[in-house]
Amino acid sequence: MKDALGWGDERDLSGMIRRGDKGVGALLGFMKHYIERGVDPGLFEGKLERLMVEMGKFLNGTTVSPSSPSFASAAPILSTHPASRPIPNYIAVSDDDDLEIKITAHPVSTKRRPTDKTCLGYHLGFPPGKSPHASYPFMLHQTQNLPWDYSVEGDRMTLRSRLCTKKRAPDMERCVNCHELQDNNTLRGIQERIEKGVNENSPYAYHGIAGLIDLLKLKKNNIEFHRLRGLNHARKLLSQAVSITDHKRLLTAVASGCVQRVERIVHLGLKQKQGIAAIINKIKLAADGVYKVKSYTDRERFLSTLLWRLGGARVGGILHRALGLPGISTLRESSTVPSLTPSPGRPRVEEVMMNVEASLDGVEEMVKADSNIRHMVLMFDEIATEKRIRWDQTSNMILGACREHAEKVSLEFVNEGVVEELLKMVDVGEVHLAAEATVAAMGILCENHRVYPARPVLVSADCKRETGEQHATILQTVLDGIAKSPAPSIGLRVVSLASDGESRRGSALVQLTMKRPLSTTSPIYPLLAPLELMNRHVGDDDLTADKDWKHVFKRLRNLLLRSRGVVIAGTRITPDILKAHLRAHGTSSEHINAIFNPNDLQDVKLAFDMLRDIWSLPKEAPELSNPGFKRAREAIWVLGRFLYHLVFPYLCVYLSLSDQLEHLSAAAHLALTLYAQAGKDFLPTLLYSDIMIMIKNVFFCVAKAKIDTPEGTFYIILLGTDRLEILFGILRTMIGNDMNLDILQLLGRLASTLDVAKILALFPEWDRGPRRLRLPGLDLTGAEIPDASDHLSPSHWKGSTLLKLVSLLTSWRRGRARAEEIYPDAITVLKQLVESGNDLLSPNGVYLFEVPLEQDDIDESVEMLEAHIPIPDEEAELNHDAQVEVEDELIEFALDASPPPASNGSLSASPRKFSTTISINGKDISKAKVISMMTKYRRTVASLDRLKRVRDVERFTSESRPDISLQPSPSSDRTKSLLVHDPITTLLACDSSFWLCIGEVIGIKLDGQAVPDIDHALLPEPTVSVTFQLLGLRPAVADDVAGVSTGAEYDWRTYTTMEKSFEVPGRLIQVVNPETAVVPSKGSFYLFGSPSLMALGSLLLQGMSVEDLKRVPKVLSTTEYPYREPTGRLLPCFLRSFF
Incomplete structure (x- = not known):
């Protein structure tokens, strides 16, 4: 245009x-x-x-x-x-009009107007239906400093910049400053709010006149709504004034606190649809003692039963009278506690059958109704008992003699001569009073809290003199009793025998569960046959052995406390090395001293803390560490991965069953590889075998469950003996932890523990078990889950445990891949084991349970008694006044107690009734009292220490000395101290000659106690000994010394050899400070020069006396020691002397 x-x-x-x-x-x-x-x-x-x-x-x-x-x-x-828009003064002309155009206009001057170049300002447009009078926020010009002014003519609004020049810019209708208003952010926001509306919560200045009017209408409506609502509430309150008076009376009655269980009175009144007045009347009657509620909730019944069982009848009566809980008679009527049959001598099948029937009473229908409840574990463990004989009125038998030798005397109490003969045999040592009892219990594998608690089926006195073969007959008797009991008829089947690390039972389990390889016709064979390296030996009915996983954790900690440590990838890891690495990682000395405390070997939580600290160490050592420290850190990291994969699947509640099997597979393959390389120096054979048996049992039990209950679930935490340990913990709560039960008391209370276990399984938040037995639940990151129960149960598990989602072969192979990724040497080792036909229990081609152990293959991880731990005299004096002797509180129990009724469908007829008295010199005396009188002066004075008292240790005192291993090192200048991982030189005897050797310190002892470091000046002391690991030595090449500025001086370098460690007196070593080299492809190592080595050899030889030379360790010649050149020629410079 x-x-x-x-x-x-x-x-x-x-x-x-x-x-x-x-x-x-x-x-x-x-x-x-x-x-x-x-x-x-x-x-x-x-x-x-x-x-x-x-x-x-x-x-x-x-x-x-x-x-x-x-x-x-x-x-x-x-x-x-x-x-x-104003209508222009012209006439519209039609295109078809032939008339001339007629335009009406005012006369216009031909002269140019003086304002034709005047700035017209910025026109602010408004959407249809809106005008500047109603929509523009005029108040913003007062609250904000806007850079424009406004004018309104009709519905047209014009904005002019305050910097307006009044003249148009070239090719524009306005000046530059007015034109730039269209880019102003404030103006853009005003235009956007005009088009889209203003939020009602915005300040009033942002609203136009129309918006303010709308807000005023909205507030007016709200005020009217609340005004009317308040009037309605007032009317309702006035109409209910009479009812409020009654509720105030109820509130006053409840607040008085004079009525027990007032909530039950109110609940019962509401249930009977009574009004407020009737409820108040009942509360008044209850306050006067006239009315008592007989209705109890399940929670009240369970709580009353729990406290009655734990505290006894007197506590139950107090609860009834003080808190209005159910009375003892009410609880007894509803109790289903079984009555266990004792085994005075060797257990018999019939006794086990009756106990199985009694233990399953009350849950038979639940088991029958659930097709996914088919398997159970048979658990065995021992509990300490008081050496005391008792009379059992239900069988007329004398209890307390050991089963191994009880057959030498008569135990039926028919006259006083029976007791006299028994005591005479005890005096001559042919019969023993039992110091502990073997308890067997069934543990059904299911998630129902009413079903899965341990159910005792055997209590048998033991003197610990049985052989493995004799003990196997006891286990077989229990198996036979279960097989002939009602258990198989309701679909229950024993799939494993569980125990702790007790060696005698381990031998018995081998006889019962390692009879033959798994048959190819077995239903589980297709699931287990593809698992390479899996041991497939089973017993009758594909029975397998199991080891308690908590005991395994404790034994691993105890193993790491032994002074000789463990060997991983040719590196020996001792307690001193572990402490040094934990300190380098920032762990406090207090925590390290606590987890390495050797005086508490049965603390499960302490074992978990140590194992977690080890697997939490990073793989990479600090950059400035010496080569020995870095090499040890790599070995510790491999050890930590093994511990992690072994422990984590039992504690991480978010793992699925497939993940748990994968972790256990990784642990099994790692352990197999490391044991194949180092043998008993990695793990003692017994501990290694128990770990493999435990992992094997998990896979076998899952395979059996997939066949028998394919739609069910499986919880590996229910394996082992943990549920039996729970019963033992409840027993200790009942009787106190400073005394033991005799066999008769154990029988009476063991059945009650089943009631307690079921209630605590239903209400785990009530229980706060012993700290020593508590293991925390973990999340996927390894962090502890707060507020977890002391004993993990199926109710805590979050991961999927469905059997139909599990592939044993996949989990097994993925676990092996994990192990090979962690430890690359496992690739070659496992391949060779597969090709040679070995398995988890035959890493060397021979089954470990078929060969005798070597003399030095000692399992130091087995829990040791703490009798050697002395107590201070002051503590003994304080405990003396609090000593509680075990009195015969139940002498008259047999006279007062009534025989228990026989169960429906019992295997036996109604129990026989025996005379409770015996005639002595024409006078009838209670049988229980006769035994008490005849054994009154046969007791020994027990120790004042609680733990020793429980173990029936006699009172004694001994002086103790402080454990210097737990004290901080007094050395302040570490450059003048010998530390773990420091290099040293000494002499070794080989082929009738003395040869120089280079070693790395792995342990230091002062006066028999392990210490982290020692001053150089103390090394000559006779009480100082140093344990070191031999390092290899070979000629250095150019790459080895490339990073060393004075590389020409060094012609030898160290390397890691097959593990060999020696312990020598401190005076036989020479501290050295060699050059450290770091090569990315070879790691770190030490550099030596030939002149230095020859000087060190001479210095050592000259400084040793004849007696010292006799203390030099002797070794056999190998390809790596004495040190050789690459050609194999012995280096004469290292030859120092002849014998």
């Missing part, structure tokens, strides 16, 4: 004016098109001004100046809103 209409020049437009579709009509359509689409009409004004002047000339026949004021009024600036 600029070019066509002559914008900026004086072109003659008279020849361009035409009418029709290609003239003024077309121009009108063109403008209409764009104006309807939002283009500002003011943009056309300047461009059409000259055209309209020329059209006026045609109308009047005169020349009109474009700047005439009258013309300006004829063409005002148009608003953006079509409805608000």
